[in-house]
Amino acid sequence: MKTTSERIKDKIMEAGVDLVGIASAEELILAYPPRPAVALMPSAKSVIVMAVAHSLGAVYSPDIMLWTRNKMQTSRLLDETAEKISRQLEHEGFLSLPISADKPVEIHKNDPKTGKKFRQTRTVGFLSLKHAAVSCGMGEIGKNNLLLTPQFGPHQRLCAIITQAPLTPDPRKEFHLCCNCRKCVNACPSGALKSDRYDVDPCFVYWSFGFKRLPPVKIREWPGYIRMIRQHTKKRDFLIESGQTYITDVDNCIECMRVCPVGETWKNIRPEEIPLQKSGGTE
Numbered sequence: 001m002k003t004t005s006e007r008i009k010d011k012i013m014e015a016g017v018d019l020v021g022i023a024s025a026e027e028l029i030l031a032y033p034p035r036p037a038v039a040l041m042p043s044a045k046s047v048i049v050m051a052v053a054h055s056l057g058a059v060y061s062p063d064i065m066l067w068t069r070n071k072m073q074t075s076r077l078l079d080e081t082a083e084k085i086s087r088q089l090e091h092e093g094f095l096s097l098p099i100s101a102d103k104p105v106e107i108h109k110n111d112p113k114t115g116k117k118f119r120q121t122r123t124v125g126f127l128s129l130k131h132a133a134v135s136c137g138m139g140e141i142g143k144n145n146l147l148l149t150p151q152f153g154p155h156q157r158l159c160a161i162i163t164q165a166p167l168t169p170d171p172r173k174e175f176h177l178c179c180n181c182r183k184c185v186n187a188c189p190s191g192a193l194k195s196d197r198y199d200v201d202p203c204f205v206y207w208s209f210g211f212k213r214l215p216p217v218k219i220r221e222w223p224g225y226i227r228m229i230r231q232h233t234k235k236r237d238f239l240i241e242s243g244q245t246y247i248t249d250v251d252n253c254i255e256c257m258r259v260c261p262v263g264e265t266w267k268n269i270r271p272e273e274i275p276l277q278k279s280g281g282t283e
């Protein structure tokens, strides 16, 4: 049977995936730090991008732990599908590499450009799934730094397959989905989202530990930092929490995703009031 884009897309949708697109491996949009698909597979021809919508009930649940568990199931569906389709493509004669919806990530303690230590360790995916999704016309990147699609807004999880199969790419598209309402900027508890940019460091420490302060670099920053840690340790048990984190990959924040009003499919079921979700960082 011939390996065509239509057949591969049909197979993926049959597995329960909500959106699928194909980008040319050579023409992928690159961000910083650049992560070209051909660096992972020099003979790559195509990148298949898949999206599964989150359960909106989990997104709007009162405690982030409920969302986290659901996120894991969404990733599982994506990863299983990527695994099956990659194996099928290899049986058809095309080297294929699934890129998981979750870890691993490259970990950078020092800036690769200057060699200087980052204030906060940075992580980066082996392939940027958001940029791959934009490359195949699936959506645009909103002010919240997330992929917005017309169907689900930011409420989807992504995954990809890099393959030698020469599939027909989908064209890039212009969208005007982000209405600049700034709900995401106002909701961000760490101040990572600004009107004109996204600062990865405050997001990372809030998302991982629920901490609103970055590790101190100046002596005068230490007292406030120690006060914050003491407040957290009064209410939280980091040992038990990390045990749970290893099992279910617990996050501390999805506010920039929760408040975004974009996504046609959700029009009738999105709650009108969106109170802050309880997480380790909730005061």
Ligand code: B12
Residues within 6 Å of the ligand: 031, 032, 033, 100, 101, 102, 105, 108, 110, 111, 112, 122, 123, 124, 125, 126, 127, 128, 129, 130, 144, 145, 146, 147, 148, 153, 154, 155, 156, 157, 158, 159, 198, 199, 200, 203, 204, 207, 251, 252, 253, 254, 256, 257
């Ligand atoms: C690492 C990572 C994180 C890290 C770092 C985020 C980051 N932006 O770098 C942390 C833990 C903070 C994080 C947070 C979140 N993430 Co995240 N994350 C990833 C992951 C694995 C890689 C991101 C990546 O490499 N992006 C590529 C870079 C180039 O794009 P960028 O994010 O726009 O750019 C940042 C980096 O370049 C960094 N940076 C700047 N200089 C340097 C220098 C060096 C050396 C490095 C390493 C980094 C770096 O800062 C930039 C922003 O200023 C992806 C999955 C994937 N493989 O793509 C998911 C992913 C992007 N995350 C996702 C989500 C949903 C979230 C969260 C809502 C948390 C959550 N609970 O799920 C928040 C949202 C934060 C936000 N508004 O952007 C989804 C997004 C789905 C969508 N609709 O768009 C993805 C695609 C996962 C998935 N499978 O669906 N994430």
Ligand code: SF4
Residues within 6 Å of the ligand: 187, 188, 189, 190, 191, 192, 193, 202, 203, 204, 206, 207, 253, 254, 255, 256, 257
């Ligand atoms: S995940 Fe939380 S801390 Fe990070 S940008 Fe979104 S709202 Fe801000």
Ligand code: SF4
Residues within 6 Å of the ligand: 142, 143, 144, 145, 177, 178, 179, 180, 181, 182, 183, 184, 185, 259, 260, 261, 262
């Ligand atoms: S919340 Fe508003 S400003 Fe932020 S990404 Fe969504 S539409 Fe754009």
